[in-house]
Amino acid sequence: MRQVLQLQKADLVKPARASSGRAMICPKTLFILNEEEASVTVRVLKVLADPTRLRILSLLNQHAGCISVKEIVQEIGFEQPTISYHLRILWSAGLIDFRKRGQWVYYFIKEGVVELIQKIFQKNALSYLSTSL
Numbered sequence: 001m002r003q004v005l006q007l008q009k010a011d012l013v014k015p016a017r018a019s020s021g022r023a024m025i026c027p028k029t030l031f032i033l034n035e036e037e038a039s040v041t042v043r044v045l046k047v048l049a050d051p052t053r054l055r056i057l058s059l060l061n062q063h064a065g066c067i068s069v070k071e072i073v074q075e076i077g078f079e080q081p082t083i084s085y086h087l088r089i090l091w092s093a094g095l096i097d098f099r100k101r102g103q104w105v106y107y108f109i110k111e112g113v114v115e116l117i118q119k120i121f122q123k124n125a126l127s128y129l130s131t132s133l
Contacts, residue, residue, distance in 0.1 A: 041120050047093040048117070052078065053086050057095065061114060066099060066106030 033041065048054055059075055060067060073083050087107055090096045098107045 040116075043093055044095070044117065044120055047089060047095060050086065050089075052076065052082070053090055056083070056086055056090065057109065057117075060096060060107060060109045063108075066108045068104050068106050070104075072107070 048057070055076055056072060059072060063071075069080060069083060069087070072087075073080050076083060087096065087098075091098065091107075095110060095113050096107050097110050098105050100106075
């Protein structure tokens with residue numbers, strides 16, 4: 001993500017004035033989302049809009065294997081029902097999955113999800129930079 005934030009002036013183009021009279025700055029390689037990409041992006045961003053879910057995903061990412069609900073509760077500091085609620089939302093969105101071993105349930109990030117999230121944030125960072133510079 002740090003690379004995205006280090007755009008050089010040579011990477012930007014100044015088109016004609018916008019309707020407001022202000023000059024607009026856009027990246028030379030402005031991306032366009034198709035309908036499916038936009039739908040996936042919105043779904044993932046809605047799920048990631050909660051700080052607790054971001055913390056859970058971060059924790060799952062740190063533990064390359066599986067981590068139990070009990071360990072997540074201990075690390076995050078919320079009650080088990082709250083953690084289970086957020087895990088269910090992450091699971092429903094297709095970002096995580098789980099395995100049962102006896103009485104314990106272990107959660108993990110699905111393959112390709114970290115790359116998907118990085119791709120979404122890189123695209124959105126470029127879009128944000130083009131409107132805020």
